[in-house]
Amino acid sequence: MATPLSASTVLAALKAEGVRVVEVGNWRTHNRNSRGAWGPLNGSIVHHTVTKGTTSTVFLCRDGYDDLPGPLCHGMIAKDGVVHMVGWGRANHAGGGDPKVLEQVIAESYGTRPTPPTKGNANGVDGNARFYGWECENLGDGKDPWPKAQYDAIVRVQAALCRAHGWSAKSVIGHLEWSSDKIDPRGFSMADLRADVAERLAHPASWSPGSSSTTPSKQEEDPMAGITKKDIFDAVWKTDAIGAPSDAVDFKTNPNWQPQSILKDVQARIRRMDKTLAAQSAAITALAGQVGKGTDTGAVVAAVEAAIERAVIDVNINTKEA
Numbered sequence: 242m243a244t245p246l247s248a249s250t251v252l253a254a255l256k257a258e259g260v261r262v263v264e265v266g267n268w269r270t271h272n273r274n275s276r277g278a279w280g281p282l283n284g285s286i287v288h289h290t291v292t293k294g295t296t297s298t299v300f301l302c303r304d305g306y307d308d309l310p311g312p313l314c315h316g317m318i319a320k321d322g323v324v325h326m327v328g329w330g331r332a333n334h335a336g337g338g339d340p341k342v343l344e345q346v347i348a349e350s351y352g353t354r355p356t357p358p359t360k361g362n363a364n365g366v367d368g369n370a371r372f373y374g375w376e377c378e379n380l381g382d383g384k385d386p387w388p389k390a391q392y393d394a395i396v397r398v399q400a401a402l403c404r405a406h407g408w409s410a411k412s413v414i415g416h417l418e419w420s421s422d423k424i425d426p427r428g429f430s431m432a433d434l435r436a437d438v439a440e441r442l443a444h445p446a447s448w449s450p451g452s453s454s455t456t457p458s459k460q461e462e463d464p465m466a467g468i469t470k471k472d473i474f475d476a477v478w479k480t481d482a483i484g485a486p487s488d489a490v491d492f493k494t495n496p497n498w499q500p501q502s503i504l505k506d507v508q509a510r511i512r513r514m515d516k517t518l519a520a521q522s523a524a525i526t527a528l529a530g531q532v533g534k535g536t537d538t539g540a541v542v543a544a545v546e547a548a549i550e551r552a553v554i555d556v557n558i559n560t561k562e563a
Contacts, residue, residue: 242281242347243406248329250405251315257446258401260394261323262316265303271312272330278370279331284346284412285373285402286335287395287434288314289381289425295319298378303327314376316398322390324375324398334376335368337361338419343371349411353432354418361422368419373402381427396434400441410438 246254248269255262272279292298298317302325305311312328319325339358343366345351358365375398379385399413406412415431416423441448 242283243408245280245282245330246402246405251329251402252326254401254405254446255324255398258397258404258441259447259449260397260401263323263325265299265325265327268303268312268326269329271303271328273310273312273333273369274330277331277367280370282373282406283343283371284408284414285375285399286368286414286416286419287399287426287431288334288374288376288416289379289427290317290376291381291425292378293380293385295321295323295325295378298376299325299327302376305333309333314374316375318375318377318391318394318398320378320388320391322388322394324394331369332374333369334374335372335416336420337363337365338368339421340366342414342419343368346412346414349409351411353435355414358419358421361420363422365420372419375399377426379426379428381425383427385428387428392429396437396441399434399438401446403438403442404446410435410442413438 252262252264290298290302292301298319301311302313302317303311305313310333312332312334314332314334315326315328317325317327337360339356339360342355342358345355360366375395377387377391377395379387399410402408403410403412413431413435415434416425417427418431
C-alpha cells in the first residue's frame with residue numbers, strides 16, 4: 242500500500258521514463274475526491290476506451306458522461322504514444338472488483354496472472370480508491386491495432402509508477418483481471434505487458450530498447466534479421482517469371498551479387514521499354530505520314546526494325562555506363 246503520488250511527482254516520473262505528456266486543463270485538481278477516498282493505493286489498472294479519435298477521447302475521459310462523471314482515468318494514452326493527463330485523485334475508472342484479486346496484487350503473490358475475478362462492478366470492492374487508472378485509445382474489438390508507440394507508452398507509464406512506489410510489475414493489472422464483467426484491455430496479453438514492464442524496471446528510467454548493448458525486446462526486433470542475400474535472390478528471381486540479371490545468373494558462383502542488382506536490372510528493363518516504345522511511336526508516326534505516297538512497305542518495316550535496334554543498343558550502352 243502506498244500514499245498516492247502528487248501531481249508534480251507523477252509528472253516528473255513519467256517524463257523521466259521517456260513518456261511524452263500533455264497536461265489537459267486543470268488535471269491536477271480535477272477528481273472525484275468528494276465522493277470517496279483515494280488511497281492508500283495498491284496498483285495500476287490498464288483499460289481500453291472503445292472509442293476512435295484522440296481529441297474526442299480526451300474530452301470523454303476528462304468530462305465523462307451523464308451516467309458516469311469524469312474524470313474516467315488519470316491519463317489517456319493515445320495511438321501516437323502521447324499521454325494526456327486528465328485528472329488526479331479519485332477517478333471513475335475501476336468500479337467494483339474482486340477482493341481476492343486485490344489481496345494478490347497487494348502481496349504481488351500471483352503467477353503470470355491473478356486468479357480470475359468472480360465479483361464485478363455491482364458486488365465487488367471499491368477499486369477507484371485503490372488503483373491508478375489509464376485509458377488507452379482503442380476500439381476494443383480485437384481488430385483495432387495497438388501501434389508500437391502506444392504500446393511502448395503503456396509500458397513506460399506503468400514502469401514509472403512501479404519505479405516510484407518500489408512495486409514490481411505484478412502491481413499492474415488489466416480491468417478484465419479486476420472485474421468479472423469487464424474485457425479490457427483487448428488486443429494484447431497483460432502477462433506480456435507485465436513482462437515488458439519488468440524488463441524496463443531492470444534498467445534505469447532513461448533506458449530504451451536498442452540504446453545500449455542489451456538485447457532489444459520483441460517490440461524492437463529487426464523484421465529483416467536473419468534474411469540473407471540468397472533469400473532475396475531466391476524470393477525474387479525463382480518465384481517470379483523474370484529472368485535473372487546477367488550478373489546474378491548463378492548466385493553460388495558470383496559472390497559479388499548484391500540485392501541492389503535487382504533494382505539495377507529493373508531500371509535497365511524500364512529504360513529499354515521506354516526507348517523501344519518511343520522508337521515504335523516515331524516509326525508509326527512516320528509511316529502514317531507516308532501512307533498513300535507510294536512508299537515501299539518493305540522499306541518502312543526495315544526502318545522500324547533499325548530504329549528499335551538502335552534504341553536497344555543505346556540503352557545497353559547507357560546501362561553499362563551507369
